[in-house]
Amino acid sequence: MKVVVTGLGLVTSLGEGVQDNWAALSKGKSGIHTITRFPTNGLKTTICGTVDYIFNEPKSAPDLTQEMALRAGREALSQSGINGDFPGPLFLGMPPVELEWPDRINMSRDINGEIDYIALIRAAESGKFAHLGTKFIFGQIGINLSDALKTKGAPISMSTACATGATAIQMAVEAIRRGETEAAIAIGTDGSASPESLIRFSLLSALSTRNDDPTKASRPFSKDREGFVMAEGAAALVLESYEHAKARGAKILGVVEGCGEMADSFHRTRSSPDGKPIIGCMVNALNDAGLHADQIDYVNAHGTSTPENDRMEYVGMSAVFGARLATLPVSSNKSMIGHTLSAAGAIEAVFSLLTMQNSLIPPTINYETPDPAVPLDVVPNIARHASVSRVISNSFGFGGQNVSLIFARDV
Amino acid sequence: MHDVVITGYGLLASNGERGDIAGYPIFKHEPVEFETQIAKKSDLRQMDAWQRIGVYAAGLALDMAGVKGNAEQLSKMHMIIAAGGGERDTAVDALILNGIKQIDNAGAYLNTSLMSELRPTLFLSQLSNLLAGNISIVHGVIGSSRTFMGEELAGIDAVRIATDRIKAGQGEIFLVGGSYNADRPDVIMLYTSNGQLKKGDHAGMTLGSVGAFLVVESREHAVKRGAKPLAQIQSVYSDRLAGDVNHALNSLYTKANVARDTPVISSSSQAPKFAKAEKNFFKHALYDAADRIGHSMEAAFPAAICLGVQELHMHKSLVIAGLGHQVGEGLAHLTAEI
Numbered sequence: 001m002k003v004v005v006t007g008l009g010l011v012t013s014l015g016e017g018v019q020d021n022w023a024a025l026s027k028g029k030s031g032i033h034t035i036t037r038f039p040t041n042g043l044k045t046t047i048c049g050t051v052d053y054i055f056n057e058p059k060s061a062p063d064l065t066q067e068m069a070l071r072a073g074r075e076a077l078s079q080s081g082i083n084g085d086f087p088g089p090l091f092l093g094m095p096p097v098e099l100e101w102p103d104r105i106n107m108s109r110d111i112n113g114e115i116d117y118i119a120l121i122r123a124a125e126s127g128k129f130a131h132l133g134t135k136f137i138f139g140q141i142g143i144n145l146s147d148a149l150k151t152k153g154a155p156i157s158m159s160t161a162c163a164t165g166a167t168a169i170q171m172a173v174e175a176i177r178r179g180e181t182e183a184a185i186a187i188g189t190d191g192s193a194s195p196e197s198l199i200r201f202s203l204l205s206a207l208s209t210r211n212d213d214p215t216k217a218s219r220p221f222s223k224d225r226e227g228f229v230m231a232e233g234a235a236a237l238v239l240e241s242y243e244h245a246k247a248r249g250a251k252i253l254g255v256v257e258g259c260g261e262m263a264d265s266f267h268r269t270r271s272s273p274d275g276k277p278i279i280g281c282m283v284n285a286l287n288d289a290g291l292h293a294d295q296i297d298y299v300n301a302h303g304t305s306t307p308e309n310d311r312m313e314y315v316g317m318s319a320v321f322g323a324r325l326a327t328l329p330v331s332s333n334k335s336m337i338g339h340t341l342s343a344a345g346a347i348e349a350v351f352s353l354l355t356m357q358n359s360l361i362p363p364t365i366n367y368e369t370p371d372p373a374v375p376l377d378v379v380p381n382i383a384r385h386a387s388v389s390r391v392i393s394n395s396f397g398f399g400g401q402n403v404s405l406i407f408a409r410d411v
Numbered sequence: 412m413h414d415v416v417i418t419g420y421g422l423l424a425s426n427g428e429r430g431d432i433a434g435y436p437i438f439k440h441e442p443v444e445f446e447t448q449i450a451k452k453s454d455l456r457q458m459d460a461w462q463r464i465g466v467y468a469a470g471l472a473l474d475m476a477g478v479k480g481n482a483e484q485l486s487k488m489h490m491i492i493a494a495g496g497g498e499r500d501t502a503v504d505a506l507i508l509n510g511i512k513q514i515d516n517a518g519a520y521l522n523t524s525l526m527s528e529l530r531p532t533l534f535l536s537q538l539s540n541l542l543a544g545n546i547s548i549v550h551g552v553i554g555s556s557r558t559f560m561g562e563e564l565a566g567i568d569a570v571r572i573a574t575d576r577i578k579a580g581q582g583e584i585f586l587v588g589g590s591y592n593a594d595r596p597d598v599i600m601l602y603t604s605n606g607q608l609k610k611g612d613h614a615g616m617t618l619g620s621v622g623a624f625l626v627v628e629s630r631e632h633a634v635k636r637g638a639k640p641l642a643q644i645q646s647v648y649s650d651r652l653a654g655d656v657n658h659a660l661n662s663l664y665t666k667a668n669v670a671r672d673t674p675v676i677s678s679s680s681q682a683p684k685f686a687k688a689e690k691n692f693f694k695h696a697l698y699d700a701a702d703r704i705g706h707s708m709e710a711a712f713p714a715a716i717c718l719g720v721q722e723l724h725m726h727k728s729l730v731i732a733g734l735g736h737q738v739g740e741g742l743a744h745l746t747a748e749i
Contacts, residue, residue, distance in 0.1 A: 039518025042526055096539040096560065098497040099601060101521060107600075108508045115508040117501050117596035121433045124604040133605030134737065138495055138539075139561030143651065143738050154649045154739055156568050157561045159494075159539045167557055171572075178579035195522050196529075203531035263490070263556035265547040268457065268535050277553070398535070399544025401556060 001177045004411065006250040007080030007238030008350045009072035012337045013049035013231055017075060022354050026383045028365045030215035030336050032229050038195055045207040047214040049231025049338030050193050060100055064191025066141045068234035068343075069094070073149045073187055076236035081250055088181035090155040091171040092142045093164035093188040095342045099136045100194065103129070151185055159342060161397030162302075163261075164188055165235065166345025166405050170259040172239045182244040188346025189234035198230060204269060206306060218339075219366035220303035220332035221310050221378045228304040231338025235346035242411060254353040255408040257390070258289025264400030271312040271396070278316030278394075281402035285392060286320075289406045293321050296328070296406070297386070298361055300352045300393040303332025304339050313394060314374040329386065331379040335365040345395035349405060352391040356409035359387050414630035415577045416640035416748070419478070421471025421588075422717040423464055423622040424704035430594060435608050437593040438619030438705030440464060449549050459498040459536035460620070462545050465590030465710075468622025469546050472586065476626035477638055479550070484636070488554045489582045490546060491573050493565035493589035493709035496539035499597045503528045542590060552586050559709075563680060563733070564649060565589070566712035567741030571647035573627055583632040588624030591707035607682050607736055616682050616736060619705015623714035642720045645669075645744040653738065656688035660732060663742035667730075674726045678715035678733030678741075680706045685734045693732075697722060700733075712741055723747040 010017060013031025014024040024031070031049045037058055040046040054067050069092070077086070108115045110123045123129070134140060142155035160167040165188025172184035201207045208227035210217035218229040245252055262280040266272035286293060302313055317325050333351050334340075340347050355361055360383050367380040389410060395403045425438035445463050448470030449455050455463065470479065478484040507524045514520040535541050540558040547553055559565040559572075566589050573585040602608050602616065609615040633640050648666045652659040664671060677693040679686065681701050693699070700715040707714055715731045722729060723745060732742040 039516075039522065041516070041519035042523035044526070094560070096496050096537070098537075099597070104504065104508060105511060105517065108512070115512070116505045117600060118433045120508075121435075121596060121600045121603055124600045127604075127606070130605040133601055133603075133607060136601060137562055137737065139564055139735070139738060142561055146651070154564050154568060154651045155561075156559060156572070157565070159558050159560055160556065161538065161540050171557075174576065174581055178575060178581060180575065195518070196525055199522070199525045199529060200534040200537075202526070203529060204534065261555040263543070263547045263553040265551050265553050268541065268544055268548065397540070398538065399540045399556070400547045400553070401540060401544075 002242035003173045003176050003239055003256045004242050004245050005237050005253045005353060006240055006245050007076035008253060008353065009075030009236035010347065010350055011051060011068040011072050012233035012347060013051055014337060016071060025336055025351065025362045026360055028363050028381060028383065030365060032214045032217055032338050034214055043195065043198055044202045045198055045209050046211045047217055047229060048193050049229060051191065051232040061192040061194060062097055062135055062141055065094055065189050066144055068191055069145055069187045069189035070148055072234040072236040073145065073185060076238045077149065080238035086149060086151045086185065088183040089153045090146045090149060090151040091168040091184060091186045092145060092155055092157045093168035093342050093346060094141055094157055095190050095192040096159055097136055097138050099132060103132055149185060160401040161399050162341055163345055163395035163397040163401040163403040164342040165347065166395040166403035168346060169237060169349055169405060170403060173256050173259055176239060176241050183240040185236060185238055186346060187234065187236045188343040190340055190342040191232045193230055193232055201230060208305065216366050218305045218335050220305040220335050220364055221371060221374050221376055222367055223369040223371035225305045225307060225310060228306050229338035231340045233337060233340040233343045233347050235343060235350045237349060252411055254356060255411055256405065257408045258285040258406035260285030260288055260404045262402050264402060269398050270308060275312055275315040275319060277402050278312060278396065279319045282316060282320045282392060282404045285404035285406050294324060296390050296392050297388045298355065298391050299328060299330040300348050300391055301330050301332045302394040302396045303334050305334060310374055314376060327377060329361050329379050330376045331362055331364040333362060345403060348393050352393045352407050355391060356388045359385060361386055361388065412578050413580060415574050415627055415644045416630050416633050417625050417627050417642045417644060417720055418633050418638040418640055419472045419476025419626035420717040420720055421468040421624045422714060423468045424714060425619055432596050432599045435599050435610050436617050438617065439594060440620040443467060454549055457532055457535060458545055461498060461590050461592040462536060462542050464592060464620060464622035465542045466545050466549050468590060469586060469588065469624040470550055472624035472626050473550055482551065484584060485551045486553055488552045489585045490543055490552050490556045491569040491585060491587045492543045493559045493569040494539045494542045495709055497537045498595060500533055501596060562708045563711055563735030564739035566709045567649045570713060570716065570743060571649050574644050574647045577627060577629050584628040586624060586626055588713040589710035590622040591620060591710040593618035593620045593705060614683055614686060616680050616706045619707050621704055621707035621710045621714045623710045623717050625713060625716060640748045642723050642748060643746045645746055647743045649739065649741040651739045656685050656734060657692055659740045660692050663732060663740060667742055667744045669730055669744045673728050673730045675730040675732060676700055676715050676719050678712050678731055680736035682736035689734060716743055719745050
């Protein structure tokens, strides 16, 4: 069963919509900037790819996560030409949800004397904060989006850390392949930048601290890379069986040919040093697509700009592509849009499809100091014209999550 | 179409243990030696309660299915886990909330306090997908790892997707389930805000700490490796027909093509919005799972299936069904192995 893409939607720090995003990305523009949305005093990292043009005032992570997903979803639906009730389910990749500091602080204002959780429970009993019990449950964003996009049945919300967006696409592909539905919407979205989320990654020494020059901070595969840059965004894909798309005369934007995954049991935040899970994940995707590695024209890398990820991704790609890797274009969108976490797999899937459509490979920007340990053709700094018929897009995450997707230009 | 069978389950839940947070009753899980399933102290130290509960229950399920430590099986075993997450360091939260009241620049104070007070590893016990991550590390399940979020529906859909993938040949053996720690004042606070919890005369949910996991596989796969099927999963359905409880549940019975007089264990949350109508719909139920072990959100549906498997020596056919506390509903139809 062939699964095709008929609609795309994008929201990133570069802008809203597929067109604006592609224009910026193909010019090598960075969306990373100094954070202004919340106070950064005392933070080690004060830069981010936040999406600040959606709301005029600071909102909660669920609000932004949902609104970006909705806008990307509407754009994808509009391109697909499907109006009214959508004939399939929603697969939503999104960040975990939790009550936030502004709400906690707001609740504690009602407390006289010592504040602890028992006192907060008493404050909650007032009923003044009833909206929190709906807003901060994990399933609510999926329900709201499913209502707004008129998808069928129960939406599935998921998290596989930094591979989440790719997992959402994989889930949709599987549902179509097993004949459960003719169409599905896959969305990856993440609007969870906040002081606490930055601090969590800072405490694990995962973030770049190149605060003085934000657009230069994300430098995947460079020798002087020193961490990823957190970012926000959303992407949506309308997926259909080829027969369904053809029958309704839809324009086909590409094919999802293969999905692969493999979990890593080595460590909570680090990859197995032998690269086996990363290799296995890419090989599984190739097998699923029925392809050989030499049929891949371009790698849309996970390329986070952390010392560890980029080295391990190189190790994995070396095993899969062999000597050919030296001349295989490999670039990281994260050099421009940062690491959009739960959205990354979906955003980079959309960019992979646009790469093929436009015969233009987006660059890895900030590539000034090559790393001799990671000798790659990263498409340095400037986009490159090239006919690309197949892309593999990698997504790896904390908790041993690895997903690779293979997209083809032609049916 | 492949038959889907359960070859192992693990349930860590209350065996009569109860507790109380600020006057709200909870069910505590029965006390166990976590070391029996999580051998390394360094692993235990990295996990918070919900992860320990889940990794322990997953280990029980793998043991019963006879695949514990079997690298060949574990390397192709797919994992679908329903999880919430986000356990807080309540002492740090309280410290900051008390401090922030005395301070003019709340933002700066919050940042510097979090930087100095948060344990670096706390994040890894908060991330939703790190229950799955810990199961990979401790038990070696590495075929794949997916975490569903979204309270009761996440648990229902985890079992549904595993079942449907096996039926369609998208995988042969799965570990599926979830865990929940009810002994958390921050979740009591959240569900109190909109009156979901039972307290005194106020009807509502009683949360329970539960870990519930199933090993499910195709019948051919189970037979081939010499495993004994404990039950067959005929079908699992989920939906989100808002509002009318009878309509929502009847629709699932129709989809599953199962008779209304089939014995049933209710996975009702007992939340105020639906409790009465659900109780009425399931008036002939064997029992409400929540009456025995409390309501465990993401783990509730897998847990009710574990309880259901235990009842199948008495019944040929059994339904597990219920609504989520705010949204969603699900039904599983189990049959006995003769």
